[in-house]
Amino acid sequence: MLFPLLSAPVPTADDGPAVTVDGVTLRRSDLLGASTAVAERLLGLGVRGPVAVWATPSAATVVAIVGALRAGVPIVPVPPDSGTGEVAHLLGDSGAQAWLGASPDAAGLPTVPVRLHARGWHHIPEPGADAVAMIMYTSGTTGAPKGVPVTHRAIAACLDGLADAWGWTDADTLVHGLPLFHVHGLVLGVLGAVRVGSPLVHTGRPTPAAYAAAGGTLYFGVPTVWSRIAADPGAAAALRGARLLVSGSAPLPVPVFERIRELTGHEIVERYGMTETLITVSTRADGERRPGWVGFPLDGVETRLVGDDGAAVRRDGESIGSLQLRGPMVASGYLRRPEATAEAWGADGWFTTGDVAVIDAGGMHRIVGRASTDLIKTGGFRVGAGEIETALLAHDAVREAAVVGLPDDDLGQRVVAFVVVESDGARVDSSTLIEFVGRTLSKHKRPREIRFVVDLPRNAMGKVQKKLLLD
Structure with missing residues (x-):
C-alpha cells in the first residue's frame, strides 16, 4: 500500500495541512477527496494505460499524480519546459492515452480534467505492489531519453529505506522547491511526504528567501540551491532550527558543505540515486556525514565495485571501480529497449550504474562520477x-x-x-x-x-x- 494514510476517512483531529504548493494549501481531507475524485474519473472512463502529467509545481499536479497512482494508472511526468519534439517522444514512447490535468497546446491527446475542489469518497482498491506506478525518463545524455517503468513496490521500498535512514516521520515538515518530474522532487519530495504523513511545503522556486521563510524541519535541495543559501548568511541562519538538510541529484562541493555547516550548524546529508534505481545509498541522520561521501546502502540494497576486467575492486577508500547494485527499488529494465536493458542489467539482477565510485573498509561510498565523463x-x-x-x-x-x-x-x-x-x-x-x-x-x-x-x-x-x- 503506497499511501496508507489515504486509505481511510480522515479523523477531524488529524485533518491538518498535507501539501502546500506555491501558497496553495490542501488539507489531508482535501487531498483524499480530490485524489479520490481523480481516481474515480479515470476508472469510470476506462483509462487503464499511462496518462501524461504536465508536471508544473502546482497543487493540481500533486492531486493528479496521487489520484492516478491510487487508481493504478501509470503516470508519465512531463517536464513543463519540454520542447515539442521532447513531448512527442515521451508521449509516443510511453504509449500515453491521455493528459491528466493541464496540457500543452496541440498535444494531440484527450484531456482528463483535474479539479482541486472535487470530492470523491468511494473506496479505491489498492493496486498490486508490482503494478507500474510511473514511467520516468532518463535525462537523455547518451541519446533519446529512455523510459523506466517504476513499480509501487520500488517506490515504497525506497521511501521506507529513506525514512529509516533519515528518521523521517509525520512530525517533520518537508520543504523544497524542486521540479516535480524527477526522482528527487517527485518521488522523494511529494510521494515521500504523502507516504510518511509529513506536511509538504513546496516553495514554487527554491530561492534562499523562500527556504528561510518556510519554517520546516526537513529540507531537500540540489547543490545549486545549497550554494545559493551558503552565499546568503541571513537565509542560512534561518535554517538553524531545522532537523535535517539533504542534498542530492549532483555532487555537493565540499566548500559548500563546510560553509553550510558554519552558517547553520548542520552537516548536510548526501545520498545517491538515479532514475533506474531511485535512491539506494545515503548518509544516515544518526551517523557520520563526511563531505563528498554519500553514505551506506539502504535496507535490502547490495553494492559492489568491479574493474575493467570484471574483477572485484578493493574496498579501501581509494581504489576506483564501476559501481553495480541491486535491491528492491531497482527497476528491472527499460521500456521496450531490450538491447539497452541487456547492456545495463545482468542475469543475476546486478545493475551497472555507469558511475565509478570508491567504498571504504566501513562500507561508506563516494561517487567519483560518470565513467564516461568523470x-x-x-x-x-x-x-x-x-x-x-x-x-x-x-x-x-x-x-x-x-x-x-x-x-x-x-x-x-x-x-x-x-x-x-x-x-x-x-x-x-x-x-x-x-x-x-x-x-x-x-x-x-x-x-x-x-x-x-x-x-x-x-x-x-x-x-x-x-x-x-x-x-
Whole structure:
C-alpha cells in the first residue's frame, strides 16, 4: 500500500495541512477527496494505460499524480519546459492515452480534467505492489531519453529505506522547491511526504528567501540551491532550527558543505540515486556525514565495485571501480529497449550504474562520477574529476569548476578544467590555479589546461552537462 494514510476517512483531529504548493494549501481531507475524485474519473472512463502529467509545481499536479497512482494508472511526468519534439517522444514512447490535468497546446491527446475542489469518497482498491506506478525518463545524455517503468513496490521500498535512514516521520515538515518530474522532487519530495504523513511545503522556486521563510524541519535541495543559501548568511541562519538538510541529484562541493555547516550548524546529508534505481545509498541522520561521501546502502540494497576486467575492486577508500547494485527499488529494465536493458542489467539482477565510485573498509561510498565523463585516464593513472574540482573550488577566486578529460596523443587524456571565477577574481590566471591544485593533489592530477567560462551548462536539476563541454 503506497499511501496508507489515504486509505481511510480522515479523523477531524488529524485533518491538518498535507501539501502546500506555491501558497496553495490542501488539507489531508482535501487531498483524499480530490485524489479520490481523480481516481474515480479515470476508472469510470476506462483509462487503464499511462496518462501524461504536465508536471508544473502546482497543487493540481500533486492531486493528479496521487489520484492516478491510487487508481493504478501509470503516470508519465512531463517536464513543463519540454520542447515539442521532447513531448512527442515521451508521449509516443510511453504509449500515453491521455493528459491528466493541464496540457500543452496541440498535444494531440484527450484531456482528463483535474479539479482541486472535487470530492470523491468511494473506496479505491489498492493496486498490486508490482503494478507500474510511473514511467520516468532518463535525462537523455547518451541519446533519446529512455523510459523506466517504476513499480509501487520500488517506490515504497525506497521511501521506507529513506525514512529509516533519515528518521523521517509525520512530525517533520518537508520543504523544497524542486521540479516535480524527477526522482528527487517527485518521488522523494511529494510521494515521500504523502507516504510518511509529513506536511509538504513546496516553495514554487527554491530561492534562499523562500527556504528561510518556510519554517520546516526537513529540507531537500540540489547543490545549486545549497550554494545559493551558503552565499546568503541571513537565509542560512534561518535554517538553524531545522532537523535535517539533504542534498542530492549532483555532487555537493565540499566548500559548500563546510560553509553550510558554519552558517547553520548542520552537516548536510548526501545520498545517491538515479532514475533506474531511485535512491539506494545515503548518509544516515544518526551517523557520520563526511563531505563528498554519500553514505551506506539502504535496507535490502547490495553494492559492489568491479574493474575493467570484471574483477572485484578493493574496498579501501581509494581504489576506483564501476559501481553495480541491486535491491528492491531497482527497476528491472527499460521500456521496450531490450538491447539497452541487456547492456545495463545482468542475469543475476546486478545493475551497472555507469558511475565509478570508491567504498571504504566501513562500507561508506563516494561517487567519483560518470565513467564516461568523470573518470579520466591520463598517463597511465585513473583520476576522478570530482577530486580536482574540489581542489579548485577551495581557491577564493573560483565560483564553479568542471573537469573533463580531453583526447591527448601523449597522455591518452589530458586534464582540462572549465572555471567560472567570482566577480572580484577576474585577475586570477591559469598558472596560479594549476599551482594551487598542485599543493594538495598529486602531480598527475593537476589540470594541464584551464579554460575560463562565463557559466557552466546545467540541466533542470543543476547537474553540469559535461557532454556539452566535451563537444
